[in-house]
Amino acid sequence: MLRNLLRLVAIFVVIAIVRVVVGMIVNFFKGLSTAPGERESPAASTGPGVPLSAGLLVKDPVCGTFVSVGTSLQKSVEGETFHFCSAACRDKFKGKVQGEPRA
Ligand SMILES: [Zn+2]
Known part of the structure; x- marks a missing residue:
């Protein structure tokens, strides 16, 4: 026991x-x-589908391409900074701000 x-x-x-x-x-x-x-x-x-090596990606408001903040063309409009893939897109956006209808 x-x-x-x-x-x-x-x-x-x-x-x-x-x-x-x-x-x-x-x-x-x-x-x-x-x-x-x-x-x-x-x-x-940081977000789904965003490559980490490319840094912060922002959308080109003209053509919709995602561009890296570091390599994009930038333009400040009314205190807001926009990023573009090319000078052509940047110039197009300038026209949009002036009230042009969307193409
Ligand atoms: Zn673009």
């Missing part, structure tokens, strides 16, 4: 130790896997 009790206690102690050790191992691997993931998550949240 007492032997069985001791055996039961021993089993519980072993289970408790195993759980603690497994928990430590799981937390260790969780820490390894979340570190690079945290670095990627802010960039991934």
